[in-house]
Amino acid sequence: EKGGYEHFMLKEIHEQPRALRDTILGRLEEEKVVLQEVDLSSEQLSQMHKVYIVACGTAWHAGLVGKTLIERWAHLPVEVDIASEFRYRSPLIDEHTLVVVVSQSGETADTLAALREAKNRGARVIAITNVVGSTVSRDAHDVIYTWAGPEIAVASTKAYTTQLEGMVLLGLYLAQVKGTLPASKIGEIISDLKEIPAQVQEILDQESSIRQLAQSFVGVEDAFFLGRSLDWAVSMEGALKMKEISYIHAEAYAAGELKHGTLALVTEQTPVIALATQRDVFDKTVSNIKEVKARDAKVFGMTYKGNTSLAKSVDHVIYIPETRDELAPILTVIPLQLLAYYVSVARGCDVDKPRNLAKSVTVE
Numbered sequence: 286e287k288g289g290y291e292h293f294m295l296k297e298i299h300e301q302p303r304a305l306r307d308t309i310l311g312r313l314e315e316e317k318v319v320l321q322e323v324d325l326s327s328e329q330l331s332q333m334h335k336v337y338i339v340a341c342g343t344a345w346h347a348g349l350v351g352k353t354l355i356e357r358w359a360h361l362p363v364e365v366d367i368a369s370e371f372r373y374r375s376p377l378i379d380e381h382t383l384v385v386v387v388s389q390s391g392e393t394a395d396t397l398a399a400l401r402e403a404k405n406r407g408a409r410v411i412a413i414t415n416v417v418g419s420t421v422s423r424d425a426h427d428v429i430y431t432w433a434g435p436e437i438a439v440a441s442t443k444a445y446t447t448q449l450e451g452m453v454l455l456g457l458y459l460a461q462v463k464g465t466l467p468a469s470k471i472g473e474i475i476s477d478l479k480e481i482p483a484q485v486q487e488i489l490d491q492e493s494s495i496r497q498l499a500q501s502f503v504g505v506e507d508a509f510f511l512g513r514s515l516d517w518a519v520s521m522e523g524a525l526k527m528k529e530i531s532y533i534h535a536e537a538y539a540a541g542e543l544k545h546g547t548l549a550l551v552t553e554q555t556p557v558i559a560l561a562t563q564r565d566v567f568d569k570t571v572s573n574i575k576e577v578k579a580r581d582a583k584v585f586g587m588t589y590k591g592n593t594s595l596a597k598s599v600d601h602v603i604y605i606p607e608t609r610d611e612l613a614p615i616l617t618v619i620p621l622q623l624l625a626y627y628v629s630v631a632r633g634c635d636v637d638k639p640r641n642l643a644k645s646v647t648v649e
C-alpha cells in the first residue's frame with residue numbers, strides 16, 4: 286500500500302505532481318478559472334468587505350499564502366486566523382464577510398466550530414477540503430475540493446500543496462468576478478500554474494541532494510527558517526514539518542524581524558534555511574542572510590535557478606525552477622518536506638506516526 290516507498294510520507298511527497306495536476310484539472314480555461322462548486326455572483330461579491338481564512342496547522346499555513354494572493358489579486362482585505370483562536374474571540378463578521386475554512390480532513394473540531402460560528406453570524410463560507418462528503422464540505426455554502434487523494438502520514442504534504450493551488454484558484458476566481466485583474470493577466474498566471482506539476486517533479490528528481498544535505502541536521506537541536514513575504518509563510522510550514530517528524534526545535538522568522546530579538550540565538554550550532562524567492566524583497570532578504578552569516582551560522586539558501594547572486598552569501602544553495610513569485614510556495618516547500626523527511630529517518634524517528642500526534646484532531 287506504500288507503493289514501494291518506505292513510508293507513506295515519502296509516497297505522498299512523490300504523489301504531488303499527480304495531485305497538483307488533478308486539482309487544476311478542468312478548472313482552467315485560457316484566461317479564466319472555472320470553479321463549479323462556488324457560486325458567487327459579482328453582485329454578491331461586491332457586498333463582501335472582508336475575507337477571513339480560518340484553519341489549523343498546515344492548513345493555516347496555506348491560508349497565510351492565500352492572504353497575499355487574495356489581497357494582491359482581488360483587492361480584498363484578508364485576515365488569517367487559527368480556528369481555535371477565531372472561535373473564542375468574537376470575530377467581527379457578518380453577512381458582508383467571506384469566510385474561507387481550510388481543512389484536509391474536513392473533520393478538525395476547531396475548524397468545524399469556527400465554520401458554524403461564522404455561519405451563525407451570517408457569513409458566506411467557502412471550504413477548501415480534501416475529503417468529499419466530510420463535515421466541513423457539507424456545512425459550507427461552497428466547496429473547492431483539493432484532489433490530493435487520501436493522505437495517511439500525519440505530516441501533511443500533498444494536502445498543503447494542493448491547498449495552495451486551491452488558494453491560487455480562489456484568488457484568481459475572486460479577481461475575475463470582481464474585475465480586479467485583466468483577463469490577459471489571469472491567462473499568464475494560468476499558464477505558469479500549468480507548469481507547476483512538472484516543476485515539482487523536477488525538484489523531486491533532485492531528491493538525492495536534499496537527502497545528503499539532511500546529514501547536516503541530524504545532530505542539531507535548533508534550526509531557523511527565514512524568509513520575507515510568501516517565503517516567510519512557507520518557512521513556517523518548513524519549520525512545522527521539521528518539528529513534527531524530526532523533533533528538532535525549529536523556528537520560522539520573518540527575516541526582517543530577526544534583529545528584534547531572535548538573532549541572539551543564532552550561533553554556529555544553528556543551521557539556517559533562508560528562502561529568497563520573492564523578487565521584490567530579494568535584496569532585503571540577502572541583507573538578513575548576511576546578519577546570520579556574521580554569527581557563523583551555516584546557511585542553506587533557496588532561490589530560482591539562474592539567480593547566481595545568492596551563492597555568494599550562503600554556504601549552499603538549493604535551486605528551484607523559475608516561476609512567478611505567487612506560485613513559488615508550491616515549489617519551495619518541496620525541498621523542505623524532503624529535508625524534514627530525511628532528517629527524521631536519519632534520527633530514527635517514527636516518520637508516519639510522530640509521537641503525541643493524530644492525523645485528524647477531532648477534539649477541541
Ligand code: M6R
Nearest residue numbers: 342343344388389390393440441
Ligand atoms: O485536517 P486538517 O487540515 O483540518 O488538519 C489540520 C492540522 O491538524 C494539520 O494540518 C496538522 O498541522 C498536520 N499534522 C501538519 O503536518
